[in-house]
Amino acid sequence: MTAYLITNVSVVGAAPTDLLIRDGVVAETGAGPTAPDATVLDGTGLVALPGLVDLHTHLREPGREDAETVESGSRAAALGGYTAVCAMANTSPVADTAGVVEQVWRLGREAGLVDVQPIGAVTVGLAGERLAELGAMADSAARVRIFSDDGHCVADPRLMRRALEYVKAFDGIIAQHAEEPRLTEGAQMHEGEVSTRLGLTGWPAVAEEAIIARDVLLAEHVGSRLHVCHVSTAGSVEVLRHAKARGVRVTAEVTPHHLLLTDAKAETYDPVYKVNPPLRTAADVAALRAALADGVIDVVATDHAPHAVEDKECEWAYARPGMLGLETALSIALDVLGPQWDLIAERMSRAPARIAGLDSHGLDPAPGVPANLTLVDPAARRVIEPADLASRSRNTPYARMTLPGRIVATFLRGEPTVLDGKAVK
Numbered sequence: 001m002t003a004y005l006i007t008n009v010s011v012v013g014a015a016p017t018d019l020l021i022r023d024g025v026v027a028e029t030g031a032g033p034t035a036p037d038a039t040v041l042d043g044t045g046l047v048a049l050p051g052l053v054d055l056h057t058h059l060r061e062p063g064r065e066d067a068e069t070v071e072s073g074s075r076a077a078a079l080g081g082y083t084a085v086c087a088m089a090n091t092s093p094v095a096d097t098a099g100v101v102e103q104v105w106r107l108g109r110e111a112g113l114v115d116v117q118p119i120g121a122v123t124v125g126l127a128g129e130r131l132a133e134l135g136a137m138a139d140s141a142a143r144v145r146i147f148s149d150d151g152h153c154v155a156d157p158r159l160m161r162r163a164l165e166y167v168k169a170f171d172g173i174i175a176q177h178a179e180e181p182r183l184t185e186g187a188q189m190h191e192g193e194v195s196t197r198l199g200l201t202g203w204p205a206v207a208e209e210a211i212i213a214r215d216v217l218l219a220e221h222v223g224s225r226l227h228v229c230h231v232s233t234a235g236s237v238e239v240l241r242h243a244k245a246r247g248v249r250v251t252a253e254v255t256p257h258h259l260l261l262t263d264a265k266a267e268t269y270d271p272v273y274k275v276n277p278p279l280r281t282a283a284d285v286a287a288l289r290a291a292l293a294d295g296v297i298d299v300v301a302t303d304h305a306p307h308a309v310e311d312k313e314c315e316w317a318y319a320r321p322g323m324l325g326l327e328t329a330l331s332i333a334l335d336v337l338g339p340q341w342d343l344i345a346e347r348m349s350r351a352p353a354r355i356a357g358l359d360s361h362g363l364d365p366a367p368g369v370p371a372n373l374t375l376v377d378p379a380a381r382r383v384i385e386p387a388d389l390a391s392r393s394r395n396t397p398y399a400r401m402t403l404p405g406r407i408v409a410t411f412l413r414g415e416p417t418v419l420d421g422k423a424v425k
């Protein structure tokens with residue numbers, strides 16, 4: 001195994017130091033370790049972060065390998081600075097059995113670019129009718145701990161209660177896609193002034209807030225762990241604030257796009273901006289940013305949702321919802337939060353690793369810790385060219401935008417997956 005000496009690098013924003021990586025771990029920090037055998041990387045001006053961890057990635061395999069595969073999504077993740085991703089269950093077949101989650105887990109190991117942790121479906125076929133084999137998925141080689149019907153809400157309160165009760169036995173988590181389906185029938189975008197003007201059916205904020213309110217009460221009643229996917233409204237933030245103050249075991253994530261973009265983008269009628277939950281108002285964006293800063297929202301998660309050209313480049317009403325996220329998330333976080341490295345490390349690595357129970361991730365580079373880390377050049381600016389992305393899909397909402405920050409290198413257990421901004425394999 002090659003050793004790497006990264007010189008003069010700022011670890012999570014601290015004063016520059018040297019980092020020696022050997023045998024899969026950070027062997028030494030401090031000025032000038034002697035390691036004649038090591039490959040030297042000049043870290044001047046770079047920031048070392050614990051490898052990013054994504055709680056919400058759609059890898060599309062099995063079933064839609066034309067849009068993404070475990071391998072292509074893993075490469076996109078590594079290029080985005082990630083060392084672990086949690087793969088959502090809305091594949092085809094659905095990841096609702098031990099067999100499918102083991103397949104995804106094994107494909108992740110074979111790709112070897114990030115740790116792929118499968119998420120299991122809550123209900124059979126995401127149909128919301130009966131519980132999937134949660135115990136068998138937990139006991140499988142994939143050791144599933146997070147369950148989600150993401151893309152669909154577990155709308156039936158009795159089923160949601162059962163699911164929370166069931167996973168409590170092994171400290172599992174139900175990650176809810178909060179969307180009251182009766183309130184969003186036919187919805188195309190956020191319900192508000194813009195949808196009224198455009199004549200598009202709206203997705204009201206209350207459809208999200210009502211489910212979160214119900215679920216935090218259920219989680220409190222059961223004493224189980226709830227995670228709320230892609231929080232998108234100011235009202236949801238207030239419900240979560242209240243629940244956390246009561247001591248409910250709830251965590252929440254926000255996506256980069258909900259931190260940056262608003263429903264005004266729908267005026268372009270470009271379906272690249274169609275996403276679920278929809279882009280909201282500037283007031284929602286402000287509330288989400290404040291909640292991310294004060295900790296009511298724990299995590300930035302990408303909801304990386306690759307879609308084939310024919311599913312996106314069509315009329316708005318027929319387009320699938322979803323946006324790419326893995327290769328741009330750190331840049332958006334840097335744009336939104338500025339160089340608050342400790343906050344970025346917390347929301348994009350430590351907290352998601354803790355929530356997912358990924359013990360070897362989310363640890364700041366220090367002697368003895370597994371060398372899962374990423375090197376960022378915060379001074380670099382780059383123009384996003386969809387054709388340059390490693391994802392098999394092209395549906396980035398940031399096409400031709402100039403974004404701050406560049407991932408220079410990513411290490412997974414001491415081996416580079418990205419060097420000089422390029423994937424190693």
Ligand SMILES: NC(=O)N[C@@H](CC(=O)O)C(=O)O
Pocket residue numbers: 058090150151152177274275276277303305306320321322323
């Ligand atoms: N977030 C999205 O807009 N899309 C997700 C699923 C979903 O939440 O609809 C997808 O799998 O494409």
